[in-house]
Amino acid sequence: MNKGEFVASVAEKAGMSKADAQRAVDAVLDTITQTLRQGDAVSLVGFGNFSIKATAERQGRNPSTGQAITIAASKKPVFTPGKTLKDAVA
Template identity: 60%
Template sequence: MNKNDLVAAVADSAGLSKADATKAVDSVFDSITDALKQGDEIRLVGFGTFAVTDRAESEGRNPRTGEKITIPASRQPKFKPGKGLKDALNG
């Protein structure tokens, strides 16, 4: 499922026009992104938790040349599924 499919599913499920569903989906994505940028955690009970983890600088190797390279430190988004989502997938 891509974003257009998600918008269509939201529009059908909520009885919205596709334009309104697009605004709603974009708003949710923007809100999650903004919260993660600020270092906040988003907990959606029954669905899961979005969080940010800091990744330290590390050393790697170029697979073609074997040359050592430095992988810079970065912030990575993480998602941990909640019990409700796990149960829905395995139930």
């Protein structure tokens, strides 16, 4: 399912126009993004948790040359599904 199909499904289930559903979906995604950017986690009970995981600097290899390289430390968004979501797809 792509974003357009997702918006159409939300519009149908919520009984709203696609334009309103698009604004609502965009607002939810923007809110999650802004919260993670600030370093906070987002917990949606039953659905899951969005958080940031810090990765340390580490050594890697260039696969084409075999030369050792340093992979910089970074922050990555992480999603951990909740029990209700896990049970629904199992």
